[in-house]
Each structure stands twice: as C-alpha cells, then as structure tokens.
Amino acid sequence: MEPLEKEIQECENIKELERLRIEVFGKKGYFASEFTKLKTLEGDEKIAFAAKVNETKEKFTALLKTKKEFLENREATDALKKDAVDISLYGNISGVGALHPVMSTMDRVIEYFVSLNFSIEDGPLVEDDFHNFEALNLPKFHPARDMQDTFYFKDGSLLRTHTSPVQIRTMLSQKPPIRMICPGSVFRPDLDLTHTPMFHQIEGLVVDKKGAVSFANLKSILEEFLKHMFGDVAVRFRPSFFPFTEPSAEVDISCIFCHGKGCRVCKNTGWLEILGCGTVDPNVFKAVGYKNVSGYAFGLGIERFAMLLCGVPDLRSLFEGDLRLLEQFK
Numbered sequence: 001m002e003p004l005e006k007e008i009q010e011c012e013n014i015k016e017l018e019r020l021r022i023e024v025f026g027k028k029g030y031f032a033s034e035f036t037k038l039k040t041l042e043g044d045e046k047i048a049f050a051a052k053v054n055e056t057k058e059k060f061t062a063l064l065k066t067k068k069e070f071l072e073n074r075e076a077t078d079a080l081k082k083d084a085v086d087i088s089l090y091g092n093i094s095g096v097g098a099l100h101p102v103m104s105t106m107d108r109v110i111e112y113f114v115s116l117n118f119s120i121e122d123g124p125l126v127e128d129d130f131h132n133f134e135a136l137n138l139p140k141f142h143p144a145r146d147m148q149d150t151f152y153f154k155d156g157s158l159l160r161t162h163t164s165p166v167q168i169r170t171m172l173s174q175k176p177p178i179r180m181i182c183p184g185s186v187f188r189p190d191l192d193l194t195h196t197p198m199f200h201q202i203e204g205l206v207v208d209k210k211g212a213v214s215f216a217n218l219k220s221i222l223e224e225f226l227k228h229m230f231g232d233v234a235v236r237f238r239p240s241f242f243p244f245t246e247p248s249a250e251v252d253i254s255c256i257f258c259h260g261k262g263c264r265v266c267k268n269t270g271w272l273e274i275l276g277c278g279t280v281d282p283n284v285f286k287a288v289g290y291k292n293v294s295g296y297a298f299g300l301g302i303e304r305f306a307m308l309l310c311g312v313p314d315l316r317s318l319f320e321g322d323l324r325l326l327e328q329f330k
C-alpha cells in the first residue's frame with residue numbers, strides 16, 4: 001500500500017490523480033482485491049481484517065480528497081496568473097463621441113430661442129384626441145386630419161403627430177403672456193427618402209394681450225432665426241393652410257446649395273420649404289378659454305434642418321446609427 005500512498009502524495013496533476021484513484025478504488029483496484037481476500041477468511045480473523053481494510057479505505061479517501069483540492073486550487077491560480085490583464089498598459093483608445101446631427105441641430109435651435117427669452121415646455125408622447133386635434137381646431141371628420149396620418153392605440157389615445165398639442169397644454173396650465181418653444185419627438189406612419197415614422201419638431205408659441213402680437217412680429221423673428229441657422233439666405237412667406245393658425249404661411253429659404261439658381265435638392269425651384277407658421281386661430285383660443293389675446297405660432301422639423309445643414313440626402317440614414325456617416329459630423 002505504501003508505494004501507492006507515496007505516488008498520490010507526489011502526484012502533480014488531476015488526470016494522474018484520477019488514474020491513481022481508480023487504481024485504489026476501481027473495480028480491479030486495490031480494495032476490490034482486498035475484499036475478495038475477505039471472502040476467504042472467517043471468524044475473528046475476518047473481523048480484524050475487515051477493520052483494517054476499512055481504516056485504510058478512510059485514509060485513502062481523505063488523502064485523495066486533500067490532494068484533489070490542492071491540485072484544483074493550484075490549477076485555478078495558475079490559470080488566473082496566465083490570463084491576468086495588466087491594467088497599467090494602454091488599451092485600444094476608443095474614439096471620442098459626438099452629438100448626433102439631429103441633436104446638435106436641435107440644440108442650436110433651442111439656444112437661439114432661449115436667448116430670445118422663450119421658455120422650454122414639454123408634453124407627453126402619447127396624446128389624446130383633444131390635445132392633438134380637437135383643441136387645435138381639427139374637429140373629428142375634418143378633412144385636414146388627413147394631413148397627418150396617425151398611430152392610434154386601441155383605447156383611442158395616439159402617438160402625437162406634432163408638437164402643437166404642447167401649445168394647448170401650456171395655455172391650459174399657464175396664463176398669458178406666453179413665450180414658449182417645445183422640442184420633441186413626433187410620430188407618423190410614413191417611411192421614404194424624406195420621412196421616418198419618428199422624427200423631431202420644435203413648436204413655438206407667443207401669446208400676449210390683444211393687438212400686442214402680430215404677423216409682422218412673427219415674420220421678423222423667423223427671418224432673423226433662419227438667417228442665424230442658414231447664413232445669408234432670402235426668406236419668403238407663402239400663404240398656406242393650417243387649422244390652428246389664420247392666416248397661415250409656409251416659409252421658404254433660397255436654396256443653400258444652388259443659391260436660388262435651381263438644382264436637384266430644391267427641385268429646380270430655387271427655394272427650400274422650411275417651416276409652417278401663422279397667427280393663432282381664434283378657435284384655438286376658444287378651446288383653452290383665452291379671451292382678448294393675440295398670438296403667433298410656428299412649427300419646424302429638425303431632421304429637415306439637419307439634412308440641409310449637414311448635406312444628408314436620405315432622412316432614413318440619420319437613424320441607422322452608421323458610424324461612417326456620424327463620424328463626419330464631429
């Protein structure tokens with residue numbers, strides 16, 4: 001028995017230890033043959049022999065267990081040492097991030113209006129019919145509702161199709177004078193070169209005493225704003241229709257790519273359509289219970305601005321997260 005004991009003590013790896021364990025406890029091992037011997041004995045001799053075999057068995061069990069633990073421990077420590085990472089070494093230095101073009105454009109617009117003392121208001125993305133349509137002079141079955149396809153939930157609530165409902169929420173919770181913008185995401189079921197189901201808008205609303213706010217104020221503030229964003233461009237106001245403003249206008253700037261000569265981007269018109277605006281329709285004031293006030297409002301799509309400012313031809317690419325595109329706008 002002693003040579004086996006010695007072999008176990010000197011064993012250097014787990015595989016070898018397992019071989020020794022089988023030599024000791026296996027079917028053809030040391031104890032198997034000891035038990036065969038036991039069968040040939042009788043009486044006291046048998047008892048004494050059995051006791052001795054059991055004692056040896058316990059000794060080997062303990063010895064194998066201790067040795068196994070020791071070897072396993074050593075193996076784990078060796079593996080740790082081998083795989084250790086030197087945290088004092090330089091790693092791959094990852095690139096410095098930057099704001100997404102949509103967000104940096106958004107920030108520029110917000111900064112401009114905040115500098116003119118506009119407050120920033122917020123509203124929920126899941127809206128109800130009243131705030132998104134009804135109070136904005138868009139009654140049910142009004143054909144102008146078709147201007148904006150809508151994601152509806154089963155309970156009749158909807159994903160807001162524009163930031164204009166925040167006009168209503170602000171007027172319902174504050175007293176005039178109001179001078180606010182609302183940046184945020186809006187949703188419509190569209191997907192093509194110039195539309196994505198989620199995009200961003202900034203809404204503007206100014207309300208003050210009757211006669212204190214006019215279309216002329218609106219015109220001058222937007223002209224200055226567009227020159228701030230796009231540089232030395234011509235600005236024109238084109239009569240248009242929005243249910244929540246009367247009169248309404250769409251605002252164009254001279255094409256920043258061809259300077260009005262006509263190109264692919266401006267579809268040879270020399271002009272780029274850039275935002276919608278107007279003086280607040282009396283029905284909107286009625287819906288929020290405002291009396292003896294006047295006001296103007298405007299709304300613009302941030303992605304449209306970002307595409308023009310960054311020269312991105314496909315709106316969808318702004319949402320693909322492709323670093324080859326995004327890295328150009330650091």
Ligand code: DAH
Nearest residue numbers: 162245276277278297298299
């Ligand atoms: N809500 C309009 C839209 O999503 C944009 C808009 C146009 C907002 C005119 C206004 C406005 O406040 O006066 O198309």
